[in-house]
Amino acid sequence: MCLVEMGMPMRDSGTGEPVLDADGNQKIGWIPKPVIGCGTNVAPGMRVNTDSPLAKDSREGIMEFLLVNHPLDCPICDQAGECRLQEFAMDYGRGYSRFVERKNVKPKRTRLGPRVTLDDERCILCSRCIRFCQEVAKDDVLGFVDRGSYSTLTCFPGKELSNNYSLNTVDICPVGALTSSDFRFKMRVWFLKESPSICTESSAGANTLVASREGQIYRITPRRNDAVNDTWMTDSGRELFKQVQSESRLTAHRSDGTEVTLDAAVARSVELLSNDEIAIVGSCNSSVEEQYLLRKLADQTKAETHLPGHFDDDDGLLLSADRTPNLRGALATGMVKKYPSDNLKPLALQLGKGEVKTLLVVNEDLFALGITKEQIKKAKIIYVGTHENETSKLADVVLPGLTVFEKNGTFINRNFRLQKFFQAVPGPAGLIPDFLVLNRIASELSGEVAESLGLESLWKEIGKLRTSCLKGIAYREIPSDGLALDPDKLADLPYVEGPALNFSPPKVKKAVKAKPKVAKV
Amino acid sequence: MIKTVVIERKPLSLSERTYLPQIASGLKTTLSNLFKKKVTLQYPEQRPSIPRGYRGVPTLVKDPNGREKCVSCQLCEFVCPSKAIRITPGDIPEDDEEQSHVEKAPKEFEIDMLRCIYCGYCEEVCPEEAIFLQEDYSLSGYSREELVNDKEKLYEMGGTLPDKHFKWDKKKTEEEQGNAH
Amino acid sequence: MDAELIQMLALKVTYAIVMVSVVMSIAGYTVLAERKVCAWMQGRVGPNRTVLPFVAAIPFIGPFLRNLGIFQPLADGLKFLFKEEIVPGHVNKFYYYLSPIVALVPALTTMTVLPFGEFTNAEGLTTTLVLANVDLGILFVFAISSLGVYGIVLAGWSSNSKYPFLGGIRSSAQMISYELVMGLSVLPVFLWVNAPGMTGSGLSLVSIVNSQEDAAWLVLVQPLSAFLFLVALFAETNRLPFDMPESETDLVGGFHTEYGSFKFGIFFVAEYAHVVIGSAIFTTLFLGGWHFLPWVADPWAPGLIGSLLGVGWFLAKTFCLIFFFIWVRWTLPRFRYDQVMKLGWAKLLPLALVNLIFYVILVTYLDQAAAS
Structure with a gap:
């Protein structure tokens, strides 16, 4: 309730002619009482005074009423510092209290x-x-x-x-x-x-x-x-x-069960990946950059790529059926060609036959995806991930990764919207971002010394992907509220998400149009 | 009208140029000082009188009813220019008969006296009048850890100070007698 | 060698040791005096904490001595002895160690020719109390004491560091400049004493003193010479306002920046030994030595008592001068380096020359007048 003073241009009640002052301007007839700002409709020629003594005094009165029964809890209140009432009290309040009576008491917890x-x-x-x-x-x-x-x-x-x-x-x-x-x-x-x-x-x-x-x-x-x-x-x-603070967080590089330096772990990975018959299990939790580098690694080693999906119920709002942030990134970078399923049966078969010698796993637990311990015995495992699981315990090389809060990167959401995320906190000591680890492995596999790589320069490479919807995008140009991509050929895949807030699945577009849109506030 | 006036520096007279009269008057001054009363304070035995408003070691105080006044709002931690204060907030459990109406109290409260610059901002900003820079000025220790005052030590040094408001006590009375629902 | 010679040598060595210890303790207590006087002039009390345990127990006297800081030099000396001996890695070790010795030795050597009293035995035979009554007296003093600058120059050079180096350079320049004035200012004195008709002999300091017995002190006869000598003395002893070699405010610590513990202590004592000896020489030359007052005969009877009183009187005059040194130090600010040079060469040197010429003419005139 912001009270303001309001006035209208004066007209003669008899003739309807404008009443003019000595300078020839139309006189303003101010309403003697303040009016409620949010409850007054704008009319042509209307004058509003928000800074007159009356308006200020009224505001102070309103503020006083709001604060009459409001406890003086600011020192213990979690809202202090981002409290609208606190801000208004600072901006429009009287600065002192005239209230000497007892305040209302109500339950506190x-x-x-x-x-x-x-x-x-x-x-x-x-x-x-x-x-x-x-x-x-x-x-x-x-x-x-x-x-x-x-x-x-x-x-x-x-x-x-x-x-x-x-x-x-x-x-x-x-x-x-x-x-x-x-x-x-x-x-x-x-x-x-x-x-x-x-x-x-x-x-x-x-x-x-x-x-x-x-x-x-x-x-x-x-x-x-x-x-x-x-x-x-x-x-x-x-x-x-x-x-981030979990007990099971991986913090040290391991090679054959012993803690080693990053260099040694990378060297061992390169050694293992130099074999033939390599398979890569990517993750929909990885950022676009990491998925691109995995694709590059797969091209280099002629490895077969697998991608498990994680699916659950859709709540029609902001919890979609696909419970990973970046499934579309894996498709857009071309890391996998097919829409992922929730298990790794083809890989299990290959492993059982002994057709895979080295397996690079990114942030996934193989045993939760239908692979047995017998099948896995025949392959060497390189695990890149943030937390300890059954797979990382068995892995020959463990390269600890950073969580989304500890690194920079991009995800592509269900709307095919490319969105950036930024590092909030430093990662555990001694760890470098996942995309740098993958880049080092990729460089050393081809016998080069890894260049220092930033996201900017990596995106110059990604932007050259010819058949992808990521073509021609520069990292710097992705706005802070994301960049809508054109899914193009990827639009027809069997996506699991149902209609939700600000999202309508491509296949059911027509059906949705008939219904009223999901409520939006 | 502003006019620039150049004031000529007077040339030194012959006696002034020998410096001797000035030296003599200087010697006279120092000699007269020789016999004046000495101002030295024999420190460990004699102590200076602490003026009102002196900013000594920051301490935490309790109100006359023995309640800890700090509610860990962390404003002092925020305002501290040398980042000497560190507070871990905690809550007062609901079953605490005496103080549950205050809800919040510091779990830990540390002031690093190696960082403190005795500026008094913490005292100035404290909305609960719980932190005071009192009269202690002499502080020493053998290790860095020793000079980080924890909550217990801060209350021990602070003691109890008179309270003008009894804000939380009033609140409790209101709760007991007032417009309770 | 015959027994008599050995006996005489032993006696002289004993005298020398006694004298060195006396001068050194006076130097030590000059340090204390400096601290005390400085404190008093600045409204403070100065060192008043050090005391020996058994002395502290004596009523009245114990606390009095403690408040006076009598035991402070002892504590300071011990502190210098027991401090960690730090030698910076960049110094020239040999000269670094040598320079404090070179600084101290000349200060102590000059006192051999310094007369400080006389003893008349029962037979009426008068012996001057001096380690070596050299005829060249004053020349010996000048020759040896100017060697002291080598200690400072060596210290500055061997420290291999810019501030000590600057201190050393300034020191040598200053010494050379004021040595001239000092020599020239003393010449009229000897001219006067050795004038025809006077009873003096050569350049001996003893004869200077004796010429002032029962007569005018030379400071009254030749005030300008005394003044020039005093100013030069300040400069030669590196005292304010001429402490170019140290000048803490612009050269950190001057020539002894890289020195610590006892080596620094030696420099420190050498500086004060210079002050003590300088005051003694001024007393000898211009203040009548051990003689009572101008135109007043010594009131004390010859003999042991009289001799002791004479020495005491000599020391009293010396102490007054030392006090004057301290007094000036805590009154005046330091001259700038260029001012020091200008004062030395452009002001004092011409003044000294004029003074000399004046007395040459005066003595010649008096000589002619006496002859005619």
């Missing part, structure tokens, strides 16, 4: 759901969270009870705010009423450095901001991109940063 805690005292009853649950999450569980200053936000009886988008209510809450139970009291927001990143949970490719301080990630919040995720993201995607 209501648990609205598994991830959201409500502080009722701080709530200013804006009802954004209620509207979000109704309109975006389609899980209508929140509402106000009681009246006046007794009004309280609650869940409907027997329900709780447990849907996968509940933390978005925390983001849109203008004050610190709804707080994330996970982030509560962990770190003040003004310490956090926010790095743009991409959610790796599914092929939706939600744009995110990774907030970190001194190399430690504290939370992930959505970043607005109206072509991808609007301003939302899933709760499950916000927890992905916990893998």
